[in-house]
Amino acid sequence: MLTAAKYEKKLGPATREAFGRTLVELGRENPNIVVGDADLTKSTMTTYFAKEFPDRLFECGIAEANMVAIGAGLALAGKIPFVSSFSAFVITKGFEQLRVLVAYPNVNLKVVGTHSGISIGEDGPSQMSVEEIALACALPNFTVLSPADEASTKWAVRWAAEHYGPVFIRTGRPKAPIVYNSDASFEIGKAVELVPGTDVTIAATGLLVAEALLAAGQLETEGISARVLDIHTIKPLDEEALERAARETGALVVAEEHLVDCGLGVRVAQALARRCPAPVEFIGLTGYAESGSSDQLLDKYGLRAANIVDAARRVLARK
Amino acid sequence: MERTKDPAALASICKQIRRHIITMTGSAKSGHPGGSLSAVEIVVTLYWDVMRHDPARPDWPDRDRFILSKGHAAPVLYAALAECGYTPKETLNTLRKIGSIYQGHPDKRFIPVLEASTGSLGEGLSAGIGMALAARLDKRDCRTYVLLGDGEIQEGQIWEAAMFASFHKVDNLCAIVDYNKLQLDGFVKDILDLEPLADKWRAFGWHVIPVDGHDIAALQKAFAEAAATKGKPTVIIAHTVKGKGVSFMENSPKYHGVAPTPEEVELALKELA
Numbered sequence: 001m002l003t004a005a006k007y008e009k010k011l012g013p014a015t016r017e018a019f020g021r022t023l024v025e026l027g028r029e030n031p032n033i034v035v036g037d038a039d040l041t042k043s044t045m046t047t048y049f050a051k052e053f054p055d056r057l058f059e060c061g062i063a064e065a066n067m068v069a070i071g072a073g074l075a076l077a078g079k080i081p082f083v084s085s086f087s088a089f090v091i092t093k094g095f096e097q098l099r100v101l102v103a104y105p106n107v108n109l110k111v112v113g114t115h116s117g118i119s120i121g122e123d124g125p126s127q128m129s130v131e132e133i134a135l136a137c138a139l140p141n142f143t144v145l146s147p148a149d150e151a152s153t154k155w156a157v158r159w160a161a162e163h164y165g166p167v168f169i170r171t172g173r174p175k176a177p178i179v180y181n182s183d184a185s186f187e188i189g190k191a192v193e194l195v196p197g198t199d200v201t202i203a204a205t206g207l208l209v210a211e212a213l214l215a216a217g218q219l220e221t222e223g224i225s226a227r228v229l230d231i232h233t234i235k236p237l238d239e240e241a242l243e244r245a246a247r248e249t250g251a252l253v254v255a256e257e258h259l260v261d262c263g264l265g266v267r268v269a270q271a272l273a274r275r276c277p278a279p280v281e282f283i284g285l286t287g288y289a290e291s292g293s294s295d296q297l298l299d300k301y302g303l304r305a306a307n308i309v310d311a312a313r314r315v316l317a318r319k
Numbered sequence: 320m321e322r323t324k325d326p327a328a329l330a331s332i333c334k335q336i337r338r339h340i341i342t343m344t345g346s347a348k349s350g351h352p353g354g355s356l357s358a359v360e361i362v363v364t365l366y367w368d369v370m371r372h373d374p375a376r377p378d379w380p381d382r383d384r385f386i387l388s389k390g391h392a393a394p395v396l397y398a399a400l401a402e403c404g405y406t407p408k409e410t411l412n413t414l415r416k417i418g419s420i421y422q423g424h425p426d427k428r429f430i431p432v433l434e435a436s437t438g439s440l441g442e443g444l445s446a447g448i449g450m451a452l453a454a455r456l457d458k459r460d461c462r463t464y465v466l467l468g469d470g471e472i473q474e475g476q477i478w479e480a481a482m483f484a485s486f487h488k489v490d491n492l493c494a495i496v497d498y499n500k501l502q503l504d505g506f507v508k509d510i511l512d513l514e515p516l517a518d519k520w521r522a523f524g525w526h527v528i529p530v531d532g533h534d535i536a537a538l539q540k541a542f543a544e545a546a547a548t549k550g551k552p553t554v555i556i557a558h559t560v561k562g563k564g565v566s567f568m569e570n571s572p573k574y575h576g577v578a579p580t581p582e583e584v585e586l587a588l589k590e591l592a
Contacts, residue, residue, distance in 0.1 A: 034456070058452065058487075066445045066479035073449020076435055078380070079456070081449075097442055097476075105427040105436040 007195075007213040012178040015171035015206075016114040018153035020045025023082060026161050027053045033161060034074055036060055036067045036083040043173075044084040044114045068094030068111070072101035075108040080161055087113025087129030087170060095135060102166050103139040110160045111136075112169045117257035118301055119207055120173040124291040129170075134262035136168035137235045143188070144235040146170040146256075146264075148209035151180035152232050159188055170206060172257075174294045177210035179230065191238040197227030200312050201245035201252045205231045205264050207303075208255040208283070214305035219312055226312060234264055239271040246278035251315040253281045255308050260284035279318040281311035320403045324368050326535040332367055332402065333359045333535075337564045338591050339398035339411055345584035347415040350423070353574035355395040357499040357559040358466060360533045365464055366399050369542045374404040377432040381461050384434045384450045388443020389468030389497060390424040391576070396433075397421050405432050441474025443467065444494055448484050451492040462546065465494045470502030473511050478523065484552040485524025493545040494525075494554040497532065499561035503575050520554045532557025565590055 013021075026033045027049055034056045041047040041059065050057040058074075060067035064085055071083040083090065090113050091098070102109045116129045136144045143165065147153040153171060160167040179194070186192065191203070195216050204212035209230045216226040227249055229241060245252060252272070254265040265282040272278055289301050298304055323329060336359050344350035362385075366372070370383040387396045394414060401408040406420065413419035420429040424438030435446050447465035454461050471477065484492055496516070504510050513519070517527045526548045528541045538557070545553035561575070562568030565587040568579075579587055 034453075056456065060483060061479075063476075063479035063483065065442075065476045066448075066483055069442045069445030069476065069480075070449040070452070070483070072435070073446035073451075074453050075449070076446065077384075077450040077453030079449075079453050096439055097445070100436060100439040101442055101446055 007217055009177045009210055009214060011175040012150045013176070014174055015147055015149065015153040015176050016045050016173060018150040019112055019114070019157055019169070019171050020048045022154045022157040024048045024052055026158065027056065030080065030161070032078065032080045034058065034079045034081045036071050036081060038062055038064050038067050038085040038089065040085050043086070044112070046084050064089050064093035065097050068097040069101055071109045072097065072107050080108060080110070082110040082112055084112040084114060086115040086127060087132045088115065088127055091129070091132045091135050091168070098139055103141050106141045106165055108164050108166065110167045110169070112171060114171045115173045116170045117172060117207065118285065118289040118297045119257060119294040121294040121297060122291050125288040128289060130259045130285050130288070131262065132170060133234055133256070133258050133264060137267065139166070141166055142235065143167045143233070145232060146205040146234050147232050148206055148230055149176045149179040151182050151184050152186060152230070155186045156232065172207055176207065179209050179213070186232060189233045189236045189238055191241040192230040192232065193227065193241070194230055195226065195228040197225040198249055199225045200316055201227040201229060201249045202255060202308055202312065203229045203231050203242065203245070203252055203264070203268055204255040205234060207257050211303065211305045212255055212308055215308035215312065218305060218309050224312065224316070231264060234267065237267050237271055239275060242268055242271050243275040246272050246276040251279050251319050253283060253308055253311045253315055255283040255303070257303055258284055260286060279315050281315040283307050283311055320367070320374060322367055324539070326539070329363055329367055329535045333363045334591055335402065336363060336395060336398045338588060339401070340394045341565065341579060341584055341587045341591065343394045343398065343411050343414040344578040345581065346412040347578060349415060349578050350394060351391040351576050352394065352578060353501065353561040353568060353571070354389060354468060354497065354499060355392045356563045356565065356568065357532070357561045358392050358395050358497045359563065360535055360538060361466060361495055361497065361557055362395050362399050364535055364538045364542065366403055368539060370464065371461060377405060381459050383461050384447070384463040386435050386443040386447050386463070386465045387425055387437055388465050389440065389471050390437035392468070393421070393423065393425050396425060400430070400432065406430060440468065440471040441476040444477055444480040447492055447494070448480055448489055451489045454491055462491045462493060465492070467494055467496050469496055469498045469500065469507050469513060470510070472496060472513060481520065481523040481525065488550050489552050490549050492552045493542070494552065496554060496556050497559055498556055499559040501561040501570070501572050501575060505572050517556055520556070524551055526551050526553040527556060528553060529556045529558065532559035533563055
């Protein structure tokens, strides 16, 4: 368990990098692991798998719908396929195929979206995926994972390979702040309480987990005890941990690099409305962003520790 | 089931399948009889002669796969699966009714022996490629067959798949276009013409075999030629008649998605006696 004040933000590998490296390990362990990519292997980092297992990497060209459906066919024939592209393309252009060929018949396909959120930077909004938590969670039978750093991504990819059923994993482009030691352990559907706290809970996912830790440190200096939860599994959501947080801290802030109208925040609010209503503030995006550096965008669009701290003060005032 | 290569025996099975299609859709009071009737010879030739499969071992890894990409023609597939012994014949007439395994479109949740759930057009060819690639990786000599509708190939994904399959030399894959010239809104040539269809597939690198889709001997020959064609996938363009076998349904846009009335069922069954 961390103490908030001691958290120091150090950058580790990007979560897409962790995905690519883990995929190669899995490929060595299990010949049934196969991969589809849509002309982005050097960006999604499936390039490592392609180099070692050229016969098991299907380069589909820029045709995501076809890639997703080929993945479904491979899965139906007993393979464990991972299909990957930018989140912005694989889940939108492949959505109908995910719905009919994968979700409702519960087909064993793994979909990994890379370059999620606005932190991809200079490429701009057409490449920035800010809707995919909504889309992935809309698909019954899908497990939806949003790991924060290298260690949690490694676990997520390994878990997906071992689990029978469709999985969506959200990963990012920039180097990700290290949150966990390499020997950290995770459990599907169980939020990780990174920092204990009694006054307010910050429930964060992905890149915002590190910002939540920084925010908790800042709040601690103000005498506010903030609990930090890493919601690495968006679906199924850890409703018990959220209910406990609502009962024990009485107020929550949800933080995500996603549209606030349809992401983790609304799922948390739904769970709390059912189990234990409490005031909640939401940190996320209200629309599309623009080109810029990753840091500039996170600053400008309010996805920083300082924004979480402000939200915590607001929500505490509503207690 | 009793497999046969005899065209006359296969024709007699076709008649039985057509009777099922009429009674099933008549009983459901909805469904797609026209595009089911046009595909009968294709499906029967595959299941009773061409395909390697065994109803006693539906999960046989070396089995050939069949995907009904034009999922709305579910009645022809259900009738064939039931006559083969995969699913019960006595409940065929529960088609489209609540609780039935015979859902409006093929649904693996209710019939696990289906190779895929289909119904959203344009997806089956890609799924078939995935199965064919898996067979190639596992060094199995099984083949994958995908039945496409003519209107269905207006979907862009079909041409993504067509490009992929030839580039990757997926020669254990055979697509069949049920070219019955009609879709829901009318004649294909008036909605969004496919011609020159054979040229399009050739340009995408496929081996193309045009055939009369109701001539069983010609279909048998075409499937043999497809299996013998190496280095590229094959598409059989099966020229068919929508509503085939029931005089008042033939070539009628109405019976794309309208079931026969009880009187029409009676008339049709007389013709199919």
